[in-house]
Amino acid sequence: MTTLKSDANVKNLEFVLTQMAQVSEQILSAGIEGKENEVRSQLDRMRQLKSDIEMIEEKYKGFFDTRPTTEKKKIAEIISQIDKSEEFRNAWASRYKDLASTKVLLTLEDGPDGILDWSMPSAWDWKHDLIIFSKHSDERLIHSIMKRGQKRILVFCNDGHEPTEKLEGVSYLLDDKNIEAYLEKLSPNLPKRVFTFDKIVKPVEEIENSELKVRESFFEKFEKAFFRSLVNKQTITYFANRWINQGLQNLTTIAIQPSFKNITEFINKVPAVIISPGPSLDKNIKQLHELKNKALLIAPAQTLLALDKEGIIPDIVMVADPQNLMYLFENYDASKLGALLIGVACQPELFQKYKEKVISFNVNGPLDGWVSDIFDDVNYRGACGSVSSMAFLLSSVLNCDPIILVGQDLSFSNGKQYSTGSADGGLDVSIDEEKKTFVWKNIPKGLLEMDLDNIAKEPIDNAPHGQILTLPGYYGGEVHTNPAYAMFHAEFERLAQINLDAKSDLKLFNCTEGGAFIKGFEHVPLQEAIKTINKGGYPEFNFDEISRKIFDSTDKEVRLQKLGIALTDIESAISKSVRIAKKCIKLASIAKSNKEKLEELSANEKELFVAVQASNFISMTMHNEIKKIMKLTDSAATLESNLDASNLLYKLIISEFDKISPQVAKSIKEYNKLVAEFALPDAG
Secondary structure (H helix, E strand, O other): OHHHHOOHHHHHHHHHHHHHHHHHHHHHHHHHHOOHHHHHHHHHHHHHHHHHHHHOOHHHHOHHHHOOHHHHHHHHHHHHHHHHOHHHHHHHHOOOOOOOOHHHHOOOOOHHHHHHHHHOOOOOOOOOOEEEEEOOOOHHHHHHHHHOOOOEEEEEOOOOOOOOOOOOOEEEEOOHHHHHHHHHHHOOOOOOOEEEHHHHOOOOOOOOHHHHHHHHHHHHHHHHHHHHHHHHHHHHHHHHHHHHHHHHHHHHHHHOOOEHHHHHOOOOOOOEEEEOOOOOHHHHHHHHHHHOOOOEEEEEHHHHHHHHHOOOOOOEEEEOOOOOOHHHHOOOOHHHOOEEEEEOOOOHHHHHHOHHHEEEEOOEHHHHHHHHHHOOOOOOOOEOOOHHHHHHHHHHHOOOOOEEEEOOOOOOEOOEOOOOOOOOOOOEEEEEOOOOEEEEEOOOHHHHHOOOOHHHOOEEOOEEEEEOEEEEEOOOOEEEEOHHHHHHHHHHHHHHHHHHHHOOOOOEEEOOOOOEOOOOOEEOOHHHHHHHHHHOOOOOOOHHHHHHHHHHOOOHHHHHHHHHHHHHHHHHHHHHHHHHHHHHHHHHHHHOOOHHHHHHHHHHHHHHHHHHHOOHHHHHHHHHHHHHHHHHHHHOOOHHHHHHHHHHHHHHHHHHHHHHHHHHHHHHHHHHHHHHHHOOOOOO
């Protein structure tokens, strides 16, 4: 624990708590003296400090519990000082809440700020958190929040028209179609909190019912989109190192195999059927025989064994998750498949075992892009939560029409989550209606051994479980689902809307015949969709022949040359970054007693950031830690604490790059073997 005490994170915790105690004292002092503006200013400062405290990891928060009594007493006194002003803070912030109507308060000089005092969350990051207004929100409130330091402000123009005079620094959206693009601009520094102001304080101006529905729909869609963005960010954080390492391991195989871009050159405007492993697949799986050579049959690997038991060979089997999914292929003869479409950062064993069938694709745009960019493979940018929704996205890129969903329950059915014939078909689900939870039972070995989804990690009687939600049912009513499926459901509806906006006559059929109702799709029996294809005059096609053309079209030599250049650049960037980071550590140590070294340290630090940026795909794995460290440097009260925080950054860079270096060296070695095999000049 001695080492931890000197850690900049622990010092920062103590510093933030001390700052909160001082602010607490200043609030009480200003309150006694009747200095309203000072109280407000310090309350806003307290909001920021509370946000900063929430950023600090729990392991550091519990540090002082292990310290000697004198240190515990000191921290207890600091916390006591913070608590002293709590009652006054709450009373002061709420003083205008029930005093008068919003309309009356807005006429007062202090009114807009008074409304913000009681409505704003108690923890708030004024630089990164987002506040949303509608066009009907009073502009005086927006001016007030800007004066208080709010940086991210979004206004939804629910009448479909932008204001004649826009406020500088404020973003405006006319409809819900650009929500995803707006959130993408905020990445990777997504807000921790989104505060929809109109939900707490209703606009004074009367709003017509039709416009009110548009506004409420926008707020709901924004919340769902923000949740998806947060989940994607958490997924990147959780799997980042695995994705990077596995992506590096897969590079040489990707170099000599086609990518999804090659598929787009041979397939266009054909019917597509996405065969998912939901429990309703049992109802109509046999009917899929009728669609062979009439539609592109795409199946997530989770469906493969169920199809095999019925003698159905899908054209494309998809794998998108980075975990160990080899059990999904148990005893399966993959030589029968036309193609195995695998995410660039999926398990290397899949790439090696099924090398002759592999076509790579970009699963997560922000994180996989670096691989696809090496080979100029990317012709779409996106990230989906499930392999089935990813199949939907890729089908739309191929201009498939109609697009048919089968087995896409997105819900539980009769105690089941998967088709009985699938690899995970033995899994049972027990639902507790009262507690609104579910429990997994009879978990298949393969599913148990891979990383369990976050929704099912906490044990209830030693069984994975999660929260129960509801979705509208395929045949009406409601069906039970889990949070992940609810997110995928929203994703399908969003993608459907995007596709229908682009092509209004596109046919989207949900032929699951059970599970959840998905807006944007026609819900029809699979037999009806089959009749549509038979009557549509679609030419039959042999995917095996198309597959051979796809693989034959791959220019392996050109792809290898591109890989050689990329590996040389990656190796150089890693080496340079580590070397400069080590130099920065030495300079920071000297600068504590010799300030003349600060200028040299600053110059080297700038050079370090340039070097790290050259291998930005690696730096993505460090983004959260870098953000925390930058917070430490911003809040550092002394030169020494600032340098301590900077040292954390230098050490982080060295640590992360050292983890990657062995795999880069191994990839270079494998690349050199391929260069010799193809008798190519060494690009390095």
